Amino acid sequence: MPAIPLRQVSARSGAAVRVAQGHTIKIINTKGTQVVDFWTLNDANPEESLSMAHTHGALCRVTPRVNDTMYSNLSRPMMILTEDTSAGVHDTLISPCDAGRYKLLGAEGPHPSCTDNYKIALQQYGSVSSQIMDRTPPAPLNLFMNVKIESDGQLTFGAPVSEAGQYVCLKMLMDSIVIMSACPMDLRATNNWNPSEFNYIVLG
Numbered sequence: 001m002p003a004i005p006l007r008q009v010s011a012r013s014g015a016a017v018r019v020a021q022g023h024t025i026k027i028i029n030t031k032g033t034q035v036v037d038f039w040t041l042n043d044a045n046p047e048e049s050l051s052m053a054h055t056h057g058a059l060c061r062v063t064p065r066v067n068d069t070m071y072s073n074l075s076r077p078m079m080i081l082t083e084d085t086s087a088g089v090h091d092t093l094i095s096p097c098d099a100g101r102y103k104l105l106g107a108e109g110p111h112p113s114c115t116d117n118y119k120i121a122l123q124q125y126g127s128v129s130s131q132i133m134d135r136t137p138p139a140p141l142n143l144f145m146n147v148k149i150e151s152d153g154q155l156t157f158g159a160p161v162s163e164a165g166q167y168v169c170l171k172m173l174m175d176s177i178v179i180m181s182a183c184p185m186d187l188r189a190t191n192n193w194n195p196s197e198f199n200y201i202v203l204g
């Protein structure tokens, strides 16, 4: 029986959920073209968070593969990518979208963002200090995000190459708060110009 049954995160919104050590969260790209910004915090010490930069240093590559361990900002093992039925195209470089990015891209007026979704999800989760909740979120694991690094260092933002129903499984190595955002980006190809919902389930 799943520790948490199948749940849906609607388009342009986020969620936070506790995932115990040894449990696995399965994130399903329901429509196939949705990027999921993904963070974890150590439930016992939310100052410790999943770190893309520390993971780069440990793995010596940009994109994690199945069986890779991902690390915290204290260089401690935080989770393992245990399964990936997509083509394995995920981004670890790009910061979560925020109000400033949308302004730079020409949006007029307020626009939902992964940064806001992170803060709202943690507020709804509760039991995290306002100091943690209100800070700028760390760089996320951008699941299914297709950012190609060209040989001259140029980054090209493409639409996801994943297909409907493809998923990744991440096994927690410590009691964790998992925060996820259905990226609302609609001014780049990030979500194939059409942000949509995704589903997740927590397995014991």
Ligand SMILES: [Zn+2]
Pocket: 037, 096, 097, 113, 114, 115, 182, 183, 184, 185
């Ligand atoms: Zn976003």
